[in-house]
Amino acid sequence: LMGVLVISFAATTLDTATRIQRFIVAEIGAAVGAGFLTNRVVATAIAVVPGILLAIVEVPDPARPDATQAAGLFLWPIFGASNQMLAALTLLVLSLYFWRRRRPVMPLVIPMILVTVVALVSLVVKLSEFLNAENWFLVGVTGVLLALVLWMLAEAAILLRRGAPSAG
Structure with a gap:
């Protein structure tokens, strides 16, 4: 049971952080007139890819x-x-x-x-x-x-x- 709680907490935290970062990227895109940054997929990729690279690049x-x-x-x-x-x-x-x-x-x-x-x-x-x-x-x-x-x-x-x- 404790393992499920820990994994649920980690998943929820990761999801929330990704969403917030996606919203920030979209807001910055709207503020500077870069409409492509307001796209959900593009904004999510910008939010997630740096973390993935930090984990896998040696x-x-x-x-x-x-x-x-x-x-x-x-x-x-x-x-x-x-x-x-x-x-x-x-x-x-x-x-x-x-x-x-x-x-x-x-x-x-x-x-x-x-x-x-x-x-x-x-x-x-x-x-x-x-x-x-x-x-x-x-x-x-x-x-x-x-x-x-x-x-x-x-x-x-x-x-x-x-x-x-x-x-x-």
């Missing part, structure tokens, strides 16, 4: 030059930091939303700061490790993620500088 293992590993495992060392970035972004957006509506924000801001600091520290540590290992691909990906965190913080600072809207 790349050299940086730890063992004579071995290979799945491409997804190659990216695994930065998954935690990128996941924390998404959590920080969610908390930041919610904090700004509540702040603009003059609602209490500290229950959101405190964990947002913590998660953001942890993500930044993690990215800097990983960037240093990848530089020392001369793993240039992961240096590039980690650098992009670090730049995105800093951009996210800059955008929030710009919005905060504008001030809260007047009550009325």
